[in-house]
Amino acid sequence: MTEKTTPLWEVFIRSRTGMAHRHCGSVHAADAEMALQAARDVYTRRGEGLSIWVVPSSEIIASDPAQKDELFEPTASKIYRHPTFYEIPEEVGNM
Amino acid sequence: MYTQALNARDTEAGAVEDADRVAAFQARVDAEEKIEPNDWMPEGYRKTLVRQISQHAHSEIVGMLPEGNWISRAPTLKRKAALLAKVQDEGGHGLYLYSAAETLGVSREELTEQLLSGKAKYSSIFNYPTLTWADIGAIGWLVDGAAIMNQIPLCRCSFGPYSRAMIRVCKEESFHQRQGYELLLEMVRSSEEQKEMVQDALNRWWWPSLMMFGPSDTDSQHSAQSMAWKIKRFTNDELRQKFVDATVPQAHYLGLTIPDDKLSFNEATGHWEFGEIDWDEFMRVIAGNGPCNRERLAARKKAHADGAWVREAALAYSRKRADRREAARHAAE
Ligand SMILES: [Fe+2]
Ligand SMILES: [Fe+2]
Numbered sequence: 001m002t003e004k005t006t007p008l009w010e011v012f013i014r015s016r017t018g019m020a021h022r023h024c025g026s027v028h029a030a031d032a033e034m035a036l037q038a039a040r041d042v043y044t045r046r047g048e049g050l051s052i053w054v055v056p057s058s059e060i061i062a063s064d065p066a067q068k069d070e071l072f073e074p075t076a077s078k079i080y081r082h083p084t085f086y087e088i089p090e091e092v093g094n095m
Numbered sequence: 096m097y098t099q100a101l102n103a104r105d106t107e108a109g110a111v112e113d114a115d116r117v118a119a120f121q122a123r124v125d126a127e128e129k130i131e132p133n134d135w136m137p138e139g140y141r142k143t144l145v146r147q148i149s150q151h152a153h154s155e156i157v158g159m160l161p162e163g164n165w166i167s168r169a170p171t172l173k174r175k176a177a178l179l180a181k182v183q184d185e186g187g188h189g190l191y192l193y194s195a196a197e198t199l200g201v202s203r204e205e206l207t208e209q210l211l212s213g214k215a216k217y218s219s220i221f222n223y224p225t226l227t228w229a230d231i232g233a234i235g236w237l238v239d240g241a242a243i244m245n246q247i248p249l250c251r252c253s254f255g256p257y258s259r260a261m262i263r264v265c266k267e268e269s270f271h272q273r274q275g276y277e278l279l280l281e282m283v284r285s286s287e288e289q290k291e292m293v294q295d296a297l298n299r300w301w302w303p304s305l306m307m308f309g310p311s312d313t314d315s316q317h318s319a320q321s322m323a324w325k326i327k328r329f330t331n332d333e334l335r336q337k338f339v340d341a342t343v344p345q346a347h348y349l350g351l352t353i354p355d356d357k358l359s360f361n362e363a364t365g366h367w368e369f370g371e372i373d374w375d376e377f378m379r380v381i382a383g384n385g386p387c388n389r390e391r392l393a394a395r396k397k398a399h400a401d402g403a404w405v406r407e408a409a410l411a412y413s414r415k416r417a418d419r420r421e422a423a424r425h426a427a428e
Contacts, residue, residue: 030409
């Protein structure tokens with residue numbers, strides 16, 4: 001690491017409701033330990049979380065918004081992946 | 096508001112952009128879709144947002160100064176804890192907003208440099224001094240109250256990161272306003288002298304608070320484009336009127352007089368009508384000649400310079416540890 005600017009970290013927090021870690025913002029910090037401390041101060045001042053992940057922003061690989069159609073469009077036509085596609089007689093009860 | 100100094104237009108850049116892309120972008124905005132950092136956007140939209148979000152961030156950070164001035168002199172431990180928490184929140188708001196601005200391709204260092212060099216603006220309100228403890232109550236009630244009026248519609252801003260930052264901020268603002276109003280209520284009920292202090296604070300903060308909403312609609316060339324892009328949802332004058340309507344009854348409840356002899360309730364419209372803002376004062380403060388502009392900037396510059404060795408040491412330490420890890424890995428191989 002030879003950069004002069006303070007690195008950027010993405011912050012993920014798991015709330016007390018037992019949800020998955022969720023992206024909530026970013027912080028600048030010289031190292032991982034300071035990033036965790038900064039994330040705690042900036043994003044959990046009111047008991048918003050029980051667990052924090054920090055990830056160097058430069059390590060995030062994102063899909064290209066321009067490819068949105070080819071990546072996600074094909075699933076729209078696959079209605080047979082949903083339970084409502086199948087007819088079950090009412091007498092059978094809940095399924 | 097916190098971005099009231101948006102004077103110049105940046106829309107000219109749109110002229111060279113592909114008309115189809117611009118139209119597709121506008122269609123997404125019109126359909127209330129959120130625009131995310133990696134999506135294509137007109138250059139004017141990007142520039143407007145970088146400027147607006149960073150001015151908003153600078154305002155939160157500079158806004159810590161007038162209130163920070165009273166932390167060590169708060170009258171009780173309860174008030175001190177509340178004020179400390181509020182000022183810390185404002186620092187947090189600044190950081191959420193800087194992060195949102197950075198998603199548009201500008202670095203934190205550039206933004207800080209723009210503030211410290213005086214190139215970037217921040218809200219005019221923070222260039223007024225906090226002379227008495229009642230000013231702390233007046234700031235929470237009026238300044239945070241005005242900020243809430245402005246920030247609630249920004250939660251629906253078309254740019255995703257700004258909108259999400261505003262949702263976090265709005266969740267925290269309510270405490271700011273309530274602690275200020277409660278503090279004033281306690282003062283007006285305590286003694287005649289304290290009530291006079293509160294009236295004096297209102298006299299000094301009322302007009303600057305109304306100025307927070309920026310120039311009147313007739314002088315604000317920015318509004319139309321920002322409204323079309325759904326960055327803004329209401330005009331400056333609409334927000335100012337909402338604020339006056341909400342605040343006048345609160346002042347009356349405190350037994351205070353709004354320092355405006357033109358103030359009157361219009362039964363027909365259901366709105367409070369008020370006198371003309373001193374726009375010369377507004378322009379003077381925005382231009383850097385308010386009561387505390389130099390002091391505020393000097394304080395920020397000093398804090399930044401005083402912290403330089405900490406930033407350098409932290410980076411040097413992280414480099415040293417990375418080098419050691421690297422050396423240990425080589426030794427193990
Ligand atoms: Fe704030
Ligand atoms: Fe606030």
